[in-house]
Amino acid sequence: MGLKIIVLAKQVPDTRNVGKDAMKADGTVNRAALAAIFNPEDLNALEQALRLKDKYSGTTVTLLTMGPGRAADVIREGLFRGANDGILLTDRAFAGSDTLATSYAISCAIRKISKFDLIIAGRQAIDGDTAQVGPQVAEKLGIPQVTYGEVIYSAEKGKISLKRRLERGVETVECPMPAVVTINSSAASCRPRNAKLVQKYKHAQTVTERQNQSEDYIDLTNDRPYLNIPEWSVNDIESDLRMLGLSGSPTKVKQIENVVFQAKESRHVQANDQEIEELVKELIANHTIG
Amino acid sequence: MDNIFVICEIEDGKVADVSLELLTKGRSLANQLSCKLEALALGHKLKGIEEQIFPYGADVVHVGDDKRLEPFTTLPFTSIIVDLFQKEKPQIALLGATTMGRDLGPRVSSALQSGLTADCTALEIGDHEDKKAKKIYKNLLYQIRPAFGGNIVATIINPDCRPQMATVREGVMKKEMFSKTHKGQLKTIDVGSILKPEDTVVKVIERHIEKNRINIKNSSIIISGGYGMGSKENFSVLYDLAEVLGGEVGASRAAVDAGFAEHDRQVGQTGVTVRPKLYIACGISGQIQHTAGMEESSMVIAINNDPGAPINKIADYVLTGEVMDIIPRLIKSYKKNTK
Numbered sequence: 001m002g003l004k005i006i007v008l009a010k011q012v013p014d015t016r017n018v019g020k021d022a023m024k025a026d027g028t029v030n031r032a033a034l035a036a037i038f039n040p041e042d043l044n045a046l047e048q049a050l051r052l053k054d055k056y057s058g059t060t061v062t063l064l065t066m067g068p069g070r071a072a073d074v075i076r077e078g079l080f081r082g083a084n085d086g087i088l089l090t091d092r093a094f095a096g097s098d099t100l101a102t103s104y105a106i107s108c109a110i111r112k113i114s115k116f117d118l119i120i121a122g123r124q125a126i127d128g129d130t131a132q133v134g135p136q137v138a139e140k141l142g143i144p145q146v147t148y149g150e151v152i153y154s155a156e157k158g159k160i161s162l163k164r165r166l167e168r169g170v171e172t173v174e175c176p177m178p179a180v181v182t183i184n185s186s187a188a189s190c191r192p193r194n195a196k197l198v199q200k201y202k203h204a205q206t207v208t209e210r211q212n213q214s215e216d217y218i219d220l221t222n223d224r225p226y227l228n229i230p231e232w233s234v235n236d237i238e239s240d241l242r243m244l245g246l247s248g249s250p251t252k253v254k255q256i257e258n259v260v261f262q263a264k265e266s267r268h269v270q271a272n273d274q275e276i277e278e279l280v281k282e283l284i285a286n287h288t289i290g
Numbered sequence: 291m292d293n294i295f296v297i298c299e300i301e302d303g304k305v306a307d308v309s310l311e312l313l314t315k316g317r318s319l320a321n322q323l324s325c326k327l328e329a330l331a332l333g334h335k336l337k338g339i340e341e342q343i344f345p346y347g348a349d350v351v352h353v354g355d356d357k358r359l360e361p362f363t364t365l366p367f368t369s370i371i372v373d374l375f376q377k378e379k380p381q382i383a384l385l386g387a388t389t390m391g392r393d394l395g396p397r398v399s400s401a402l403q404s405g406l407t408a409d410c411t412a413l414e415i416g417d418h419e420d421k422k423a424k425k426i427y428k429n430l431l432y433q434i435r436p437a438f439g440g441n442i443v444a445t446i447i448n449p450d451c452r453p454q455m456a457t458v459r460e461g462v463m464k465k466e467m468f469s470k471t472h473k474g475q476l477k478t479i480d481v482g483s484i485l486k487p488e489d490t491v492v493k494v495i496e497r498h499i500e501k502n503r504i505n506i507k508n509s510s511i512i513i514s515g516g517y518g519m520g521s522k523e524n525f526s527v528l529y530d531l532a533e534v535l536g537g538e539v540g541a542s543r544a545a546v547d548a549g550f551a552e553h554d555r556q557v558g559q560t561g562v563t564v565r566p567k568l569y570i571a572c573g574i575s576g577q578i579q580h581t582a583g584m585e586e587s588s589m590v591i592a593i594n595n596d597p598g599a600p601i602n603k604i605a606d607y608v609l610t611g612e613v614m615d616i617i618p619r620l621i622k623s624y625k626k627n628t629k
Contacts, residue, residue, distance in 0.1 A: 250405030
């Protein structure tokens with residue numbers, strides 16, 4: 001008897017690769033200059049799931065992602081690395097969700113999947129860095145959580161044993177399943193794509209993606225159902241609409257200030273107290289430090 | 291009702307600095323809002339813990355003392371806080387953005403269906419006008435935090451849900467004693483009547499201190515030293531600056547080869563490639579092997595005694611002079627201008 005594992009993954013703009021062209025002249029973020037990637041810690045989470053799949057025969061790993069249509073890339077990437085299947089949760093109704101509304105939508109999708117032993121997610125996503133969705137999903141599902149995980153030692157006899165990495169040390173904890181576990185970047189890196197799996201899944205698509213394809217590809221899924229990436233809208237999950245999207249989000253963004261780096265040419269700062277002080281004040285004012 | 295709560299973190303019978311910093315901030319917010327500041331201390335063998343908290347201006351300290359609350363696990367803490375908040379209905383609740391606060395905060399906020407903002411760098415009180423709903427909200431908590439990898443600074447509000455919850459990292463707020471002799475009210479939480487068996491299903495089997503591996507890649511501020519630093523001992527000023535700015539120390543290959551720093555810190559072609567928000571290059575000439583690993587940094591400050599050092603060409607700011615003289619002045623100026 002294997003485990004049923006759900007990995008939560010998010011497609012994020014690659015905020016780590018922010019070069020000088022990431023800011024437009026008017027000081028706004030140039031999203032086009034940022035690649036959309038598989039959130040790095042979600043890859044660490046996927047690896048932990050795949051290791052359990054290697055260890056316990058019959059284990060399945062299902063990816064669940066919420067986002068726009070192009071987030072199907074995350075599912076494909078997961079399939080290339082060894083996940084069994086994936087679900088894209090996508091609907092305009094989810095737009096504007098804060099972490100709480102996101103967690104609610106995800107928990108509703110998980111309830112629809114219904115059978116699972118373990119939910120594994122990255123600790124946090126690099127676009128928001130909040131680390132809130134994992135614990136909030138756990139709370140919505142009424143199951144325990146273990147955050148800051150680094151190594152899952154075992155998942156058997158109804159409980160998991162894992163190592164957590166905290167600020168001042170490490171902890172080994174035991175937790176009954178089902179549970180939500182979040183994984184740090186200090187955990188093992190995800191295995192690379194498997195060439196055979198890339199061949200197998202390269203035409204895996206959602207219905208929406210397939211609509212824009214030629215007939216040949218549409219026929220493909222008839223004899224190869226695994227090439228169909230299920231796409232769930234708000235109509236596919238049981239949810240209270242008021243708890244989704246903007247209306248389900250207690251937090252609102254009041255204001256966004258872009259952090260603009262104006263210094264293009266080198267500026268020479270004299271090594272005296274007065275000029276050093278001016279430099280420090282400037283760096284604090286533009287949020288580089290402080 | 292409508293008070294400000296600080297959830298204190300306690301390590302070995304001592305209230306953590308981050309909690310005292312939040313109490314200091316909470317005291318000033320409470321004065322501004324004319325409400326009370328209340329603190330919550332959960333753990334085991336906490337007798338007298340309130341004595342550490344009252345001097346920071348708490349009007350009430352709630353203490354929950356039970357062996358099931360030590361070491362920290364999420365579920366029993368959540369049950370007690372949710373129970374208390376449902377009774378007390380605070381308007382604001384603050385936690386440290388520690389591994390504990392960032393584990394506990396979201397669980398509590400989800401249970402209360404209230405908004406939480408992580409890792410705030412500033413907290414202010416202000417109004418908000420919802421033009422669509424034609425509604426004006428008075429005295430909201432402005433939760434200010436960097437987002438999008440530090441490329442934007444967002445002000446977040448929770449107009450309708452209470453409490454307005456926020457976590458703040460250690461060292462962001464100033465810790466200042468309110469009054470050595472300040473005394474408030476001590477309230478004891480009846481832990482036994484709240485906790486259920488299912489709250490204690492997660493067991494901590496083992497805890498130990500383990501040195502974290504150096505990982506400069508994820509740091510948004512890197513202070514790097516080169517061969518020009520002269521010695522391993524001189525690198526200590528870089529660690530000092532990294533500590534006050536919340537950054538990491540990097541090094542050039544020449545500095546690593548000379549034994550000034552560990553290999554894990556090496557930036558460049560044979561080390562790691564970094565793209566921090568701020569890169570301060572100290573005593574680094576700027577060979578291509580080094581610059582290849584840091585040229586995509588958002589901002590570069592070069593400190594070097596050679597005005598013709600190649601690093602100056604890619605730097606946004608150039609300080610020509612002695613590193614050992616400039617860095618302490620930077621630290622002094624930074625401390626003076628923050629908090």
